[in-house]
Amino acid sequence: MHERADQAAQPRTVGELGEDAALARILPRLRPADAALLGPGDDAAVVAAADGRFVVTTDLMVHGPDFRLAWSTPFELGWKAAATNLTDVAAMGARPTALVVAIAAPSSLDASVLEGIADGLRECLAALAPGAGVVGGDLTASSVLTIAVTAFGDLEGRPPVTRSGARPGDVVAHAGARGDAARGLALLFDEATDASGEPDSAAVDVLRDRHPDLIVAQLAPSPPVGAGVAAAAGGATSMLDVSDGLARDARRVAQASGVGIDFSAAALGPDVRLALAGGEDHGLLATFPPGTALPEPFEPIGLVTDAPGRLFVDGVAIDSAGWDPYSGWDGRAG
Amino acid sequence: MHERADQAAQPRTVGELGEDAALARILPRLRPADAALLGPGDDAAVVAAADGRFVVTTDLMVHGPDFRLAWSTPFELGWKAAATNLTDVAAMGARPTALVVAIAAPSSLDASVLEGIADGLRECLAALAPGAGVVGGDLTASSVLTIAVTAFGDLEGRPPVTRSGARPGDVVAHAGARGDAARGLALLFDEATDASGEPDSAAVDVLRDRHPDLIVAQLAPSPPVGAGVAAAAGGATSMLDVSDGLARDARRVAQASGVGIDFSAAALGPDVRLALAGGEDHGLLATFPPGTALPEPFEPIGLVTDAPGRLFVDGVAIDSAGWDPYSGWDGRAG
Numbered sequence: 001m002h003e004r005a006d007q008a009a010q011p012r013t014v015g016e017l018g019e020d021a022a023l024a025r026i027l028p029r030l031r032p033a034d035a036a037l038l039g040p041g042d043d044a045a046v047v048a049a050a051d052g053r054f055v056v057t058t059d060l061m062v063h064g065p066d067f068r069l070a071w072s073t074p075f076e077l078g079w080k081a082a083a084t085n086l087t088d089v090a091a092m093g094a095r096p097t098a099l100v101v102a103i104a105a106p107s108s109l110d111a112s113v114l115e116g117i118a119d120g121l122r123e124c125l126a127a128l129a130p131g132a133g134v135v136g137g138d139l140t141a142s143s144v145l146t147i148a149v150t151a152f153g154d155l156e157g158r159p160p161v162t163r164s165g166a167r168p169g170d171v172v173a174h175a176g177a178r179g180d181a182a183r184g185l186a187l188l189f190d191e192a193t194d195a196s197g198e199p200d201s202a203a204v205d206v207l208r209d210r211h212p213d214l215i216v217a218q219l220a221p222s223p224p225v226g227a228g229v230a231a232a233a234g235g236a237t238s239m240l241d242v243s244d245g246l247a248r249d250a251r252r253v254a255q256a257s258g259v260g261i262d263f264s265a266a267a268l269g270p271d272v273r274l275a276l277a278g279g280e281d282h283g284l285l286a287t288f289p290p291g292t293a294l295p296e297p298f299e300p301i302g303l304v305t306d307a308p309g310r311l312f313v314d315g316v317a318i319d320s321a322g323w324d325p326y327s328g329w330d331g332r333a334g
Numbered sequence: 335m336h337e338r339a340d341q342a343a344q345p346r347t348v349g350e351l352g353e354d355a356a357l358a359r360i361l362p363r364l365r366p367a368d369a370a371l372l373g374p375g376d377d378a379a380v381v382a383a384a385d386g387r388f389v390v391t392t393d394l395m396v397h398g399p400d401f402r403l404a405w406s407t408p409f410e411l412g413w414k415a416a417a418t419n420l421t422d423v424a425a426m427g428a429r430p431t432a433l434v435v436a437i438a439a440p441s442s443l444d445a446s447v448l449e450g451i452a453d454g455l456r457e458c459l460a461a462l463a464p465g466a467g468v469v470g471g472d473l474t475a476s477s478v479l480t481i482a483v484t485a486f487g488d489l490e491g492r493p494p495v496t497r498s499g500a501r502p503g504d505v506v507a508h509a510g511a512r513g514d515a516a517r518g519l520a521l522l523f524d525e526a527t528d529a530s531g532e533p534d535s536a537a538v539d540v541l542r543d544r545h546p547d548l549i550v551a552q553l554a555p556s557p558p559v560g561a562g563v564a565a566a567a568g569g570a571t572s573m574l575d576v577s578d579g580l581a582r583d584a585r586r587v588a589q590a591s592g593v594g595i596d597f598s599a600a601a602l603g604p605d606v607r608l609a610l611a612g613g614e615d616h617g618l619l620a621t622f623p624p625g626t627a628l629p630e631p632f633e634p635i636g637l638v639t640d641a642p643g644r645l646f647v648d649g650v651a652i653d654s655a656g657w658d659p660y661s662g663w664d665g666r667a668g
Contacts, residue, residue, distance in 0.1 A: 092376065136390060
């Protein structure tokens with residue numbers, strides 16, 4: 001009884017705690033980055049960049065278009081915020097070293113949500129990018145929970161692998177899931193919303209039991225981050241993170257490199273349409289010179305052709321399609 | 335008449351344009367960074383870090399707690415988003431080199447607002463950190479306009495100047511405005527809101543005519559970014575960016591360094607209370623060994639004492655007070 005009374009007296013929301021006290025609950029949950037020469041607590045952090053350059057990418061995750069609190073746990077939000085940025089670093093052929101994380105949170109948000117996000121960030125880094133850590137951040141107020149992650153990487157002396165180096169004759173290869181995250185999202189929209197279309201948290205628990213792999217693929221993906229360095233070291237001529245769907249992202253390589261990409265239907269798996277259109281798997285799409293021994297876990301899925309900016313499946317031209325945050329979001333949160 | 339018909343047919347909102355077309359209107363307005371080895375357009379950018387380290391800081395600006403669209407022009411939003419991050423880099427004694435900028439914008443936002451933000455970012459960089467530039471970013475949907483900036487700097491071989499190096503006997507010095515931004519904000523709240531407390535854009539125009547310096551100090555400040563490198567080169571023992579008010583930020587130095595800070599009332603100017611409490615001036619507070627010739631435009635404003643974590647004015651103990659995003663925001667936007 002005493003314990004319950006004590007808990008009730010403790011501030012629980014971010015607004016009750018204020019910025020400094022909320023940060024004091026988050027920071028101890030994070031592990032230092034090996035590359036941090038000066039970590040959180042000052043105006044800025046100082047991070048090692050041994051080869052005299054650093055790779056940097058930034059992404060926002062917004063309640064509504066990018067996640068639903070009724071579907072994702074706070075741990076999964078932190079995990080996904082880290083994972084999606086780590087793959088952008090990996091897609092340059094770099095080893096992730098550090099993140100900074102800025103969060104805008106409603107005053108009414110329970111502080112345990114921030115703790116869960118911190119736990120998810122920490123465990124995702126430990127799993128996908130050992131040695132990388134959070135070196136700084138910001139916490140401010142907003143009516144919409146928003147997580148802004150900026151991630152850094154070390155090219156370790158190698159040139160960056162861009163989107164523009166694919167050459168006709170190269171092998172098109174892919175590492176990671178194809179369509180699992182989209183199947184998970186379709187399940188959530190089809191079976192974890194109520195009659196009015198609002199996310200239903202009870203239904204998610206049922207889905208997690210029935211389709212654990214697909215739901216986790218959507219809510220807390222584990223993309224092949226280490227494959228980025230392997231691809232660069234193995235001679236990749238181009239590479240990118242597949243966030244908006246294989247077709248839409250492959251067209252970006254095709255346009256940047258001035259080449260065509262011809263997918264092999266047989267290599268894409270049983271559901272070619274899903275493999276090409278499904279977003280958010282965050283696999284790595286790379287091209288390699290013909291005859292290259294593909295590094296694990298890359299698989300050959302097509303060939304680079306000389307038809308600038310165009311996509312094909314077994315030689316037949318296709319359109320690209322994929323996620324756009326404006327056409328893809330109906331304005332709901334939940 | 336033809337021209338008008340053409341204009342009406344062109345997409346104008348961010349939602350009508352979509353992510354790629356909106357980015358295509360922003361990116362050409364930015365200038366490349368001297369340090370950019372690979373700029374926007376790939377999964378990540380590559381930035382030079384000549385001395386094998388980089389300084390990094392991140393900050394969110396959210397519609398409501400951090401700005402009002404009825405008060406600030408888009409240009410001013412971009413300018414302030416850059417300026418506040420540049421001073422955090424400067425406060426480490428580093429030269430700013432690059433920014434990444436992530437924006438979450440409502441679908442209904444006119445694309446010209448994003449163009450104005452880009453113009454403000456560009457011109458602030460040109461004015462306060464020549465050679466620095468935007469190297470990457472993200473654009474996504476949200477019901478609340480949110481600007482996340484992460485800024486980078488080059489220590490040029492010097493050790494970073496932290497908050498923890500102040501020693502008893504050091505001179506306390508300050509560069510920049512003291513209280514102007516807070517006076518501007520008070521004017522806006524007092525004279526540019528309507529009877530129900532909502533921001534009134536017409537009244538701002540009147541205020542801009544009557545108090546141009548104070549309104550600009552709040553909406554588009556020009557902090558002494560270059561003074562950061564000068565302080566570091568001139569022997570500063572500690573330094574920080576004064577964002578939450580001189581008293582609250584000085585206490586951070588006092589706590590991190592285990593010292594006291596005794597301000598001179600005469601040096602703080604005619605309104606000591608305003609100088610100590612007013613936030614958002616983004617001046618630089620630094621300490622220097624006794625006898626140091628202070629670099630321009632630093633002015634002596636007090637002395638470091640041996641009373642750990644405590645603040646004084648002419649030897650009399652004071653409390654700190656300043657901005658907290660949770661206690662300081664009433665939930666309104668406008």
